[in-house]
Amino acid sequence: MILVKLGGSVITDKGRYRTFDRDTAVRLAKEIAASGESVVLVHGAGSFGHVLAKEHSLHLGITQSSQLMGAAMVMSDVRELDLEMSRCLTEAGLSIVPLPPASCAEMSGGDLHMLDAERFRRYLELDMVPMTFGDVVWDRRRGLSICSGDQLMMRLAKELRPDKVIFVTDVDGVFTADPNLDPKATLVETVDRMVLDSLPRTERNVDVTGSIFAKISYMIEMADLTDECLVLNGKVPGRLEAALKGEDIVASKVIGGVK
Ligand code: IP8
Secondary structure, eight states: OEEEEEOHHHHBOTTSTTOBOHHHHHHHHHHHHHHTOOEEEEEOOGGGTHHHHHHTTGGGOOOSTHHHHHHHHHHHHHHHHHHHHHHHHHHTTOOEEEOOHHHHEEEETTEEEEEOHHHHHHHHHTTOEEEEEOEEEEETTTEEEEEOHHHHHHHHHHHHOOSEEEEEESSSSEESSOTTTOTTOOEESEEOHHHHHHSOOOOTTOBTTBOHHHHHHHHHHHHTTSSEEEEEETTSTTHHHHHHTTOOOSOEEEOOSOO
């Protein structure tokens, strides 16, 4: 089984509130179906989640009742994105089962405290494709928290032990600097903790779920739970399908500390 995260930057326009990139989503759905691989899917929230979550400071927990309406709006928006994504995938021939985290997970102080992984296993055994996504979830200490796609990826990697983990983004992989800002930025083919420590700390476009460093740190931890962990560009046609089939492609390979 291959665990795939479709990043919010690849299936939405992150700069424009609630803008779904249907063309990319349809193509990625077809690539997943064409690979014939058994997959579990996680998708990010992109502009369906981060814009309003930031506006209502949902990542800091609930301190004012006025945030509850913001939380409800984000929940409704990310479900809309999930429905769009589910339709693209089912139309491509995949038997998708949407598993919203608010209904199968609990947070504690911003950490993912519980995820009912058994539900994912059951649907996988039925040969269906479980799909979950970044959401707003009940938090035993903060009232509500943001549960990111990366937190879900980590827990699912621990519970389901996938053969491979793939992060689909809008750039070719991990770069020595922000490729959108620095023309000299080069792709890092093998990413480990030493590489992470050497990357410049930029706070540009920090999501409510953390910086790129937090995300890479998660990936390094996850790399120990699988045979291969890749970060690739889903905006380039064919890369996801080739990676799912085990072919060589342009990507960053993340390696953990234990192996
Ligand atoms: O896009 C964020 O999940 P991510 C979830 O995977 C929300 O970081 C609701 C902002």
